[in-house]
Amino acid sequence: MFLTCKQVSNHLSKEDYAKLSPFRKFTLKFHVLICPICGKYNKQVMKFQDLARNFRKKQEDYLEDDRPESPHLNEESKKRMAELIDQDKSS
């Protein structure tokens, strides 16, 4: 019935919540709710997920950002790649 903190942190760091049985979900939730240490650890894992979500959004902007200071392929490489594509087309 009761999970140890070790089992709880295992589940939390693996982020496998969706895969757990309803009973396991309940005991996990209950433990996180009443245990200050696991509660804190849970918050940390969630913070990291927030961070990744924010990163994902920001990365899209970065990839699309065509200002001169953002990374570009050099012209020579572009020319080479365009030629390779052209060769393939005519083959």
Place this chain on the structure above:
Amino acid sequence: MPETEDPHVKYETHLWVEKYGDYLYRFALMRLKDPQVAEDTVQETFLAALKNLHQFDGRVDVKYWLRGILRNKSVDYVRKSVRRKELQDEQVQEVVGQLLFKTSGIPTSRPKDWAFDPDAAFAQEEFWEAFKGCLDALPDQSRLAFHLKMVDEIPTEEICKELDISDNYLWVTLHRARAQLKTCLESKWSAA
């Protein structure tokens, strides 16, 4: 559009480099860090796409189709470049979770809070640079594991298969990536 149309014409392959080259290059650079490796991977992506052009059904944008191929090519590169390491059970025990445990399964230390709020931090332009720098400092495999799991949200089983690593190895890698990012961000950002 007629069935017989040349896919090169239909999907405008002659414009690919101009339209998507830089976008794909930045995507590769985020994951692979090394500019030369990133460039080679982009080139391989174009060639692989041409080879499979007849299979492309146009249901997604060409850009995202190319990006998907590039993602797989990055995985291939990292899988080949990282020597396969087997993980001992003790090492898994040592790092799973961020807490140390007594034999009874009770934690011996409290996890430390983040020194800053990630949500608020991302609103600032400089934080992006700091984050990118910290990601670049990670080993190739950890960086890619972070991208696949946290950014692309690929299921665990698939990541393990693609990178040819065990479940436990992935968790340890991700755990280390998380811990390293946290430490790096805190030193770069809290000091600012």
